[in-house]
Amino acid sequence: MSETGDLMQKMVSLCKRRGFVFQSSEIYGGLKSAYDYGPLGAELKRNLMNEWWRDMVQGRENVVGLDASIIMHPRVWEASGHLSGFSDPLVDCKVCKERFRADKAPLAESGSALVLAFADKGQAKVAEELIEKQFGQKLTRDGKELRGALAGDRGYVCPVCASPFLSEERQFNLMFRSSIGPVDPLGAVAAALEEGRLAGLSGRELRAAIEDLTKPSAVYLRPETAQAMFVQFANVQQSMAMKVPFGIAQMGKSFRNEITVEHFIFRSCEFEQMEMEFFCEPGTDDEWMEYWRHERMGFWKRYANNPDKFRFRAHEKSELAHYAKGCYDIEYLYPWGWGELEGIANRTDYDLGKHAKHSGQKLEYFDPFTQKKFVPYVIEPAAGATRGLLVYLLDAYHEEVVDGETRVCLRLHPRLAPIKAAVLPLVKKDGMTDVARKIVDDLLRRGIAAKYDEQQTIGKRYRRHDEIGTPFCITVDGETSATSTVTIRDRDTMAQRRVSVDGAVDEIEALLRK
RNA sequence: GCGGGAAUAACUCAGCGGUAGAGUGCAACCUUGCCAAGGUUGAAGUCGCGAGUUCAAAUCUCGUUUCCCGCUCCA
Secondary structure, eight states: OOHHHHHHHHHHHHHHHTTSEEETTGGGTOOTTOEEEOHHHHHHHHHHHHHHHIIIIITOTTEEEOOOOSEEOHHHHHHHTTTGGGOOEEEEBTTTOOEEEGGGSOBOOTTOEEEEEOSSHHHHHHHHHHHHHHHOOOOEEETTEEEEEEOOTTSBOOTTTOOOOBOOOEEOOSSOEEEOSSSOTHHHHHHHHHTTTTTTOOHHHHHHHHHHHHGGGEEEEOSOSHHHHHHTHHHHHHHTTOOSSEEEEEEEEEEOOOSSOBTTTTBOSEEEEEEEEEEEOTTSHHHHHHHHHHHHHHHHHHTOSOGGGEEEEEOOGGGSOTTOSEEEEEEEEETTEEEEEEEEEEEETHHHHHHHHHHOOOOOEEETTTTEEEOOEEEEEEEEHHHHHHHHHHHHEEEEEETTEEEEEEOOOTTTOSOSEEEEESSSOTTHHHHHHHHHHHHHHTTOOEEEOOSSOHHHHHHHHHHTTOOEEEEEOTTHHHHOEEEEEETTTOOEEEEETTTHHHHHHHHHHO
């Protein structure tokens, strides 16, 4: 197995063993693609998100924050295109495995004779055997074609091989649907069934009828935090008297029914985002794009041990979203290859325009200097917080051999580390424990995450804290009582230096500010 | 969604029809006195879950859940 697979396995194992990330609902067999952040993971995620908030919001006069509801008016998703764009009925061909949209498939009248065509004889033979085995139909093979199949009553066949052997139509919608209000919408469906109002409808009609019955209470969990910032654009701009250019930033959970979930917490259905919408005057958008993509790259590299594992990737014209004028991904070299960490997109005036149209409200900006009205363009740096957490864990993971033993060290940036300082009595006697406990109290009172640890031997304690990324260890030893000094050990170099007991907390504080 | 692999103690894994194991870790104590030191003792496992075959299943078969790898898909 490659080194890369090993790294992921080691990371998953470490995350569980040390309380960073657990499988969701593990005692019930686990829930697909859902993860819980344990005590250390919760701290790490919070630290990362705090750094982002500080960098993007608190450190800037022209950016303000928002914390919007996860459930929004369903019409928000109509306007944004999320609702219509993902409700197409998809069908899988059971013969050639193609997935296609039912409404765009070639039509074939029920009962009509079909000719199934394949790329070559070999594939035709495989298909022939598959059909006989799975569907009990013996077709006639003629070169790369199969004859003898008849079209079913659904009115279409596979667009690739023309087979009528298809899965049920399935609605693929990336959004999580729920219902608001205490009355279960299934009640209306049950009543309609009982009264026979749905009798005699075809599959598709039935679906539409049920949709109508449940629609009044249907709500969706947001698939991105971005829309709230567009929807609240006017409120934020007016209440804070913001002048364009300015940004609205938001962190929080988003939900997507991903078709494929993969790579541990990299792509999961429930995830956390850190997004900002930066509203600027049309014509200045290209400059702001340049500004923000470099700001954002700077952010990620600031806390990284391997800055060369981050890169930009400009989207090709063909892969740009329909609303976007340009897009740069910030990618990280994950163990399985380069992958997205953050996308910085020029969303133009698409979103504000859409919401203005759908809501009937004016979402414009009046520039008091130029006396001009315009719909701002938007530059959107949208980062995955949970991806960021994974990136920094992978980036920090380091192994080295010390005296024949492997030392695992998480070289997390001190400001990201869940525990900033461990305070350790060298042994449990001569009053060392009391001194150590007092130092822990002092650290905690200053708001520095600290941990007292007297378990086992000093070496094991150092290694344990190396593995969870604690950057500093303060050790109370035999000299402490005589000289009123303790040692501070650096996680990455294992080097120690003596400082006064009274100055130890200041010392740690200074190290964290660096 | 398709194909392949895996699931046994908190972690890493052995066992592969006949009494559930090791190392690490964890807890307590003794000893020690700066980089996973030594000793004693201890707790810990529905062998992922559910069926089936069998006198007997962790082990064989089927289903299922979760994870990993590769495809596919992905405003």
